[in-house]
Amino acid sequence: QLQLVESGGGLVQPGGSLRLSCAASGFTLDYYAIGWFRQAPGKEREGVSCVRYSDSSTNYADSVQGRFTISRDNAKNTVYLQMNSLKSGDKAIYYCATGLPFSPCVLSPDRYDSWGQGTQVTVSS
Numbered sequence: 001q002l003q004l005v006e007s008g009g010g011l012v013q014p015g016g017s018l019r020l021s022c023a024a025s026g027f028t029l030d031y032y033a034i035g036w037f038r039q040a041p042g043k044e045r046e047g048v049s050c051v052r053y054s055d056s057s058t059n060y061a062d063s064v065q066g067r068f069t070i071s072r073d074n075a076k077n078t079v080y081l082q083m084n085s086l087k088s089g090d091k092a093i094y095y096c097a098t099g100l101p102f103s104p105c106v107l108s109p110d111r112y113d114s115w116g117q118g119t120q121v122t123v124s125s
Contacts, residue, residue, distance in 0.1 A: 001026045002024075002098075003024070003025045003026050003116075004023070004097065004116035005022070005023045005025070005117070006021065006022050006094060006116045007020070007021045007119055008021050008119060009094060009120045009122075010121070010122070011123075012086055012121075013123070014086060014087060014123055014124075014125055015085060015086065016086050016123070017082070017083060017084045017085075017086065018083045018086065018121060019080055019081070019082050020081040020094055020096075020121075021079075021080055022034060022036070022078060022080070022081075022116060023076075023077065023078045024077045024078065028074070028077060029053070029072060029074050029079065030053065030074050031053050031101040032053050032098045032099070032101055032102075032103070033051065033052050033053050033099065033103050033104060033106075034050065034051055034070075034072065034096055034097070035047060035048075035049070035050035035096065035097050035106070035111075035112055036048040036049045036070060036081045036095070036096055037094070037095045037096075037107075037109055037112075038093065038094045038121075039092055039118075040091060040092040040093075045109045046061065046107075046109075047061055047107025047108060048060070048061050048068065048107070049061065049064065049068055049070040049081060049107075050070065050105040050106060050107060051070045051071070051072050052104065053101075053103075054102075056071075056072060057105060058070050058105065059105050059106070059107060063089070064083075067083065067085045067086075068081060068082065068083050069081070069084075070082075079096060081096075083121070086123045087123060088124065089123075090123050091121060091122050091123045093119065093121075094120075094121055095115055095117075095118045095119075097109070097113075097114060097115045098112060099111055099112045099114070100113075
């Protein structure tokens with residue numbers, strides 16, 4: 001059974017850093033694009049970043065470009081999201097997700113159908 005489990009969220013001061021992990025089980029990441037999404041209270045879920053299955057090419061939302069870095073370790077079957085220079089606007093529940101094998105790396109939530117349970121990120125002084 002395909003499963004994704006996020007971890008690494010927490011409370012951090014503005015300007016701080018966190019690294020989120022998305023551990024996959026029940027399938028191998030080698031053939032899947034993985035996306036990171038977030039949802040703040042009262043807002044729609046939005047795409048943050050994704051990494052492609054084949055060449056690990058990446059995509060970022062404009063709001064996090066230059067501050068967040070996505071990476072994958074296929075040997076550990078895990079995808080990471082390094083978040084630096086965090087702002088109050090980054091506060092949200094962060095989810096990782098995947099879709100069908102060989103799917104493209106896109107930031108549209110409706111292109112993904114398997115989701116983790118989410119991890120809370122709070123940025124506050």
